[in-house]
Amino acid sequence: MVSIISVNYNSSDETLDMVKSVRANTKVEYELIIVDNASKDNEVNKLKILENDSDIKLIYSKKNVGFASGNMLGVEKANKDSKYYFFLNNDTLLINNVVDTLYKTLEQNSDIGLASPQLYDENEKRSTTFREFPSVSEKIFGKGFKRFVSLRKIYNNKKEYKDVIDVGIVSGASMFCRAKAFNEIDGLDKNFFLYCEEEDLSQRFHEAGYRVCLEPRAKLIHLSGVSTKRNFLIEREFLISYFYLLTKHLDHLMAFILKLHITLKYLSKINKDVVNKQLFWFCLEFNKDMYSLKHDMNTKYLDFFKSIKEHFKTSTNSIHKARNEIKVVSYNDEEFVIKSFKVPHFINKIVYTFFKDSKAKKSYENSVKIIDFVPKPIGYIEFKKYGLLEDSYFVSKNFKYDLTIREPLLDKNYEDKERIFKEFALFTYKLHERGIFHLDYSPGNILIKKENDSYIFKVVDINRMQFKKLNLSERLLNFSKLWAKDEDLKIIVKEYAKIINEDETMCIEVALDYSQKHKDKKNFKKRLKGQKVVD
Numbered sequence: 001m002v003s004i005i006s007v008n009y010n011s012s013d014e015t016l017d018m019v020k021s022v023r024a025n026t027k028v029e030y031e032l033i034i035v036d037n038a039s040k041d042n043e044v045n046k047l048k049i050l051e052n053d054s055d056i057k058l059i060y061s062k063k064n065v066g067f068a069s070g071n072m073l074g075v076e077k078a079n080k081d082s083k084y085y086f087f088l089n090n091d092t093l094l095i096n097n098v099v100d101t102l103y104k105t106l107e108q109n110s111d112i113g114l115a116s117p118q119l120y121d122e123n124e125k126r127s128t129t130f131r132e133f134p135s136v137s138e139k140i141f142g143k144g145f146k147r148f149v150s151l152r153k154i155y156n157n158k159k160e161y162k163d164v165i166d167v168g169i170v171s172g173a174s175m176f177c178r179a180k181a182f183n184e185i186d187g188l189d190k191n192f193f194l195y196c197e198e199e200d201l202s203q204r205f206h207e208a209g210y211r212v213c214l215e216p217r218a219k220l221i222h223l224s225g226v227s228t229k230r231n232f233l234i235e236r237e238f239l240i241s242y243f244y245l246l247t248k249h250l251d252h253l254m255a256f257i258l259k260l261h262i263t264l265k266y267l268s269k270i271n272k273d274v275v276n277k278q279l280f281w282f283c284l285e286f287n288k289d290m291y292s293l294k295h296d297m298n299t300k301y302l303d304f305f306k307s308i309k310e311h312f313k314t315s316t317n318s319i320h321k322a323r324n325e326i327k328v329v330s331y332n333d334e335e336f337v338i339k340s341f342k343v344p345h346f347i348n349k350i351v352y353t354f355f356k357d358s359k360a361k362k363s364y365e366n367s368v369k370i371i372d373f374v375p376k377p378i379g380y381i382e383f384k385k386y387g388l389l390e391d392s393y394f395v396s397k398n399f400k401y402d403l404t405i406r407e408p409l410l411d412k413n414y415e416d417k418e419r420i421f422k423e424f425a426l427f428t429y430k431l432h433e434r435g436i437f438h439l440d441y442s443p444g445n446i447l448i449k450k451e452n453d454s455y456i457f458k459v460v461d462i463n464r465m466q467f468k469k470l471n472l473s474e475r476l477l478n479f480s481k482l483w484a485k486d487e488d489l490k491i492i493v494k495e496y497a498k499i500i501n502e503d504e505t506m507c508i509e510v511a512l513d514y515s516q517k518h519k520d521k522k523n524f525k526k527r528l529k530g531q532k533v534v535d
Helices: 012-025 041-050 066-076 098-108 136-141 143-149 179-184 197-207 232-249 252-268 274-283 302-306 308-314 346-354 359-369 406-410 417-433 472-477 486-500 504-529
Strands: 002-008 030-037 056-061 084-088 092-094 112-120 174-178 211-222 318-321 325-331 334-341 377-385 388-397 436-438 446-451 454-459 465-467
Touching: 002 012, 002 066, 002 098, 012 030, 012 041, 012 092, 012 098, 030 041, 030 066, 041 056, 056 066, 084 098, 084 179, 098 112, 098 174, 098 211, 112 179, 112 197, 136 143, 136 252, 174 179, 174 197, 174 211, 197 211, 197 232, 232 252, 232 274, 252 274, 302 308, 308 325, 308 334, 308 388, 334 359, 346 388, 359 377, 359 388, 406 417, 417 436, 417 446, 417 454, 417 486, 472 486, 472 504, 486 504
Parallel strands: 002 030, 002 084, 030 056, 112 211
Antiparallel strands: 084 174, 092 211, 112 174, 318 325, 325 334, 334 388, 377 388, 436 465, 446 454
């Protein structure tokens, strides 16, 4: 079984032509998964003709999540028996039995993890299908020098080949993957919104010990779009992906040299047009990901973020004010929660500008990672002064909760208290199973909303988190900051122990010990400061 996955974005006619092409040229067992990336209504309606076709699965994304995430939505719906995933651009047409040929090649070569057919343009003229991963040797000294110093044979991507060859990177327009290997390396990296996905995927197949190949006997037309005026936003998106790719795969020195190389390239062309000038200055921006089109803050809510300081200043609905301040703000009939982080002192300004992610960025990125457990994240924004981090804000949708876990913990007669605790234990179990360790799992950070006959839990203040596989000791330690009475903690931990099938008495004993040690530590500090001690 081959799962053929294709992403559609406002180009349904091309998608329908691609489907016809696949059907006319494929004999092996396959399924077609079409992911629509939030196209316009008229484009979505064109796809509905496929809804009753048994060989097609249609997925409608409410948001344009980009190439990598769109394809991964398709993977999630793929048949579990699929041996191969074929990521196929919707603007492609099969010249011959492409799927059958690739299937046969990978069946005969178990060491190939990723392969591509030979690409042709709309006039059936052979076009570039593979290349090498970016390197200092090629960028500085040229392709000839790289071929000379390379430990493996590097083929000329301008030549025609008759048999399978090993390559560095295949075209992202058509990537035929061994499903088991693809899942082993965690699939496509969703941090890429547009561009560089194939470089990243090919490189990770290499690193995992698989071959990446061109299968020239499989032939595919890739329709090239009509040339358009330069678009700064799209070219900026390439730079975001390219810099992330270099940081991810190269050591600091090599990544720095290649980043400097492209920066100087734009500098050398700075007087040719305004786009080159904009891209040069963007190369000098440290936090590039903040500007990616994958974030709602750069598309749907762009105007809101541009004036976020004014929105925050004029809002009178402050729900928390200490080191940081949190306000609820209304905008275009929607309610948002804005967290304004304290301006860091001079040393931390340097640290958060050059060496560490800001708390606003951490809050947003952690929220995206655990989106099912938090109020919906919208974005973050940073402001610099004299080149150093000054103000920063994290924005999420307002989750209208009814209570926090603090209320039933403080009130021994709280209505439905035991049920809340048991459902909270289940929520915590789900967090832990996802490898989420909240470093400030305290009562005020656990929001609860009653809906119908159950409770919905969300966590906040998530800039301090760890993501790892948790052992039993760490799981029980996570309850210590609840500052719960022993009888309440026993209810929670007893239910948690049942869920994870562990000894209830032992779990309760360990959790109570962690809880008491946390209380003793906090109370000791309070005594030193002359503050009131709470048991």
